[in-house]
Amino acid sequence: MTIKLGVIADDFTGATDIASSMVQNGWQVALLLVVPNEKTFIPHDVDAIVISLKIRACSADEAIEQSLKSCLWLRHKAGCQQLFFKYCSTFDSTLKGNIGPVIDALMDKFQADISLICPALPVNGRTVVHGHLFVNGQLLDESGMQYHPVTPMKDANLLRLIEQQSKGRAGLVNLDCVRQGKQAIRHHLESLRQHGIRYAIIDAMMMEDLLSIAQSVSDMILVTGGSGLGAALADYHTRQTLATSAIRDIPPAKGRKVAILSGSCSAITNQQVIEYKKIAPAMALNVKECINNLEYASLLSEWIVQQSIDGLAPMLYATQPPEILSLIQQQYGTIKSSHAVEQVFAEVVRKLRQYGFNTFVVAGGETSAQVVQSLGIHQLSIGAPIAPGVPWVYDLYTDCWLALKSGNFGEVDFFRSALEMFHE
Numbered sequence: 001m002t003i004k005l006g007v008i009a010d011d012f013t014g015a016t017d018i019a020s021s022m023v024q025n026g027w028q029v030a031l032l033l034v035v036p037n038e039k040t041f042i043p044h045d046v047d048a049i050v051i052s053l054k055i056r057a058c059s060a061d062e063a064i065e066q067s068l069k070s071c072l073w074l075r076h077k078a079g080c081q082q083l084f085f086k087y088c089s090t091f092d093s094t095l096k097g098n099i100g101p102v103i104d105a106l107m108d109k110f111q112a113d114i115s116l117i118c119p120a121l122p123v124n125g126r127t128v129v130h131g132h133l134f135v136n137g138q139l140l141d142e143s144g145m146q147y148h149p150v151t152p153m154k155d156a157n158l159l160r161l162i163e164q165q166s167k168g169r170a171g172l173v174n175l176d177c178v179r180q181g182k183q184a185i186r187h188h189l190e191s192l193r194q195h196g197i198r199y200a201i202i203d204a205m206m207m208e209d210l211l212s213i214a215q216s217v218s219d220m221i222l223v224t225g226g227s228g229l230g231a232a233l234a235d236y237h238t239r240q241t242l243a244t245s246a247i248r249d250i251p252p253a254k255g256r257k258v259a260i261l262s263g264s265c266s267a268i269t270n271q272q273v274i275e276y277k278k279i280a281p282a283m284a285l286n287v288k289e290c291i292n293n294l295e296y297a298s299l300l301s302e303w304i305v306q307q308s309i310d311g312l313a314p315m316l317y318a319t320q321p322p323e324i325l326s327l328i329q330q331q332y333g334t335i336k337s338s339h340a341v342e343q344v345f346a347e348v349v350r351k352l353r354q355y356g357f358n359t360f361v362v363a364g365g366e367t368s369a370q371v372v373q374s375l376g377i378h379q380l381s382i383g384a385p386i387a388p389g390v391p392w393v394y395d396l397y398t399d400c401w402l403a404l405k406s407g408n409f410g411e412v413d414f415f416r417s418a419l420e421m422f423h424e
Contacts, residue, residue, distance in 0.1 A: 002081060004237055005048040006074030007230065008067055009086040010098070011365035012372055013390075013406040014227070015052030016382070018086045020391035021231035022048055023248065023382045026238035031380045031393065033372055035066050036073040047234070049078055054369040055098055056088075057150050063098040064105040071106060082221060083110065084233075088365075089121035089226035090140060090408060091133055091161060092151040100166030103199070103224055110221050114193040117162060117170075118213060118225030120204035123388045124409060126226065127205045131172045132156045135408070144267035145408075147322040149334060150366070158201045168198025175203040178212055185216035204228070211235060227389055248384040250392060251401040253422035257357040258313035259304050260415055261345050263367030264407030265318075265325050272363070273319045276415040280312035287318075287328050290340040297347035304348070305355050313361070313419060316348065342366055346374035353400075361403040361418050368404040375400060386418045387411060 005022075009015035012033070019029045030043035032051045043049060051070045055063035067085070074080045085106060093099045103115050120128045125136035133156050135143035140156035155161055159170040171192040177184050185202075192200050204210050207228065214232035217223050260280075262273055276282065283303060289296045300316055307314040318341045320328065328337055349360060349371050362368045377400065383392030386403055387410040394401045403418050411417070 001045050001047070003046060003049060003078055004080070005082050005084055005230075005233060006071065006078060006080030007048060007050040007084040007086050008070045008074070009050060009052050010056045010063070010088070010102075011054060012052045012368040013365045013404045014086055014088055015050050016380070016391055016393050016404045017389040017406060017409075018227040018230040019050045019382050020385055020389065021227040022234040023391070024385060025231050025234035027234040029382055031382060032378065033380065034378050035069055036077070040073065042078050047237070049074060049080065052372075055102070056092060056365065058098070060097040060101040063102050067102045068105055068109055071109070075110070082218075082223065084230060085222070085224040086227065086230065087119065087224070088406065089119045089124060089126035089228065090135060090143075090145050090153060091119050091158065092145075092148065092153065093161070093165065094151055095164050097165045100162055100164075104166050104168075106222055107198070112220070112222045114189060114198060114200055116189075116200050116202060116213075116217055116220065116223045116225065117158060118202050118204065118210070118223070118229045119158070120210065121226045121228040121389070122205060122207050122210070123228065126228070128158065128201070128203045129175060129205060130203065131159045131201045133158055147325070149265055149325055149329065149338065162199045162201070166199065169196060170199040170201055171195070171197035173200055173202040175205065175209070178203055178209050181212055182215040185213060189216070207232070248382065248391070249394065250384045250421045250423050251359060251394070256359050256422060257355070258359040258361065258419065259352055259357055260313050260315040260361045261348070261367060261371060262315060262317035262319045262363040263341060263345060264364030264405075265320055265322070266407030268410065269319050269363050269407045270321055271412050272410060272414050273315070273317050275412050276315055279416065280315060281307045282315040282317060285316060285318045285341055285344065287332055287337050287341060290344045291332060291336065297344050297351060300344070301348045301351035301355070304352060312416070315415070316345070318345075319363070338366070342370040346370040349374045358399055359401045361405070361415060363405045364407050372402070372404070384421065386421060387414060390414075392421070
């Protein structure tokens with residue numbers, strides 16, 4: 001089978017997001033959790049390979065190095081027909097990158113004159129109109145993303161955002177053009193290219209818009225965007241409807257030992273944590289202890305083990321509202337506090353595995369990356385969706401199940417909904 005699409009995702013939750021979206025639209029997908037090398041096994045009988053990177057908040061040089069290495073392997077070793085750089089539907093980045101620098105490096109390497117930029121994900125309320133990104137009807141910089149602890153988004157204009165962190169000019173493919181269909185989109189992209197435009201921001205408000213976009217860019221070697229475009233590409237190739245769902249695996253209840261770890265400080269995750277605390281044991285991480293107490297992870301893991309096995313899974317959370325998060329960052333420093341919290345989460349997971357825990361529900365991209373890396377898992381299979389963009393994933397060799405939730409995804413009862421999916 002020819003592998004149609006090779007994807008690099010800039011964080012772990014984004015990787016499971018796009019992998020799940022493509023699976024739900026009929027594709028077989030392999031999800032790799034390490035940068036591949038000469039010895040990496042090339043999955044067979046799949047339509048797409050997704051490589052999960054951890055490059056959203058690292059240096060631009062590191063992000064470029066990992067992205068190029070992964071895309072060269074996807075193109076020349078795995079033989080993928082098309083490459084896809086997947087970033088968050090809220091375009092999480094800083095003024096210096098890393099979205100722009102990675103796109104530039106990939107365009108230069110694969111000799112692409114113009115790159116599509118399409119973060120829209122209507123199923124989760126992310127739409128692009130006149131080049132502006134909206135989250136559930138609010139401009140990006142008024143949606144709560146302006147308070148993100150690592151990548152605060154202070155502008156909703158995607159043309160300005162990409163030009164600030166890259167080396168070319170941006171142009172717009174507006175909604176009127178998109179709704180005229182494939183030929184109109186292709187004609188406008190060619191016009192932008194001839195006028196020296198390097199980045200084409202494309203409007204989309206509905207999943208049908210994304211399907212038209214997918215049809216128009218099916219022969220481009222490189223595209224970039226969110227999981228909505230990934231779903232549309234899979235749909236285009238399989239000729240299914242965007243609403244079609246595949247029957248996928250869910251975790252067996254027997255033998256499940258579950259812990260919930262929440263590191264995201266998004267507005268949505270704050271609501272989800274508050275809701276779950278009403279019905280289950282929960283403990284907030286103490287940042288000072290994370291930084292100074294070498295035994296803190298042991299104390300936390302012991303607390304989890306001591307909770308009743310008959311009730312809902314216990315939760316550890318570093319999730320805080322913006323005002324408290326700001327005080328923590330002022331007191332301990334943004335990087336120092338974030339790093340200490342993630343390291344504690346990773347150590348807790350390693351210790352819980354020794355106690356037989358085999359299922360982890362995780363909120364936040366950085367936290368998810370730390371959890372997966374601490375487990376030593378290199379490849380995951382895609383299970384049933386819990387919410388749009390959040391599937392169950394599992395390691396066939398260890399029977400370890402994970403739900404890796406982007407901070408902004410899921411309904412208010414997400415954690416309980418995930419646990420209610422176990423089957424007897």
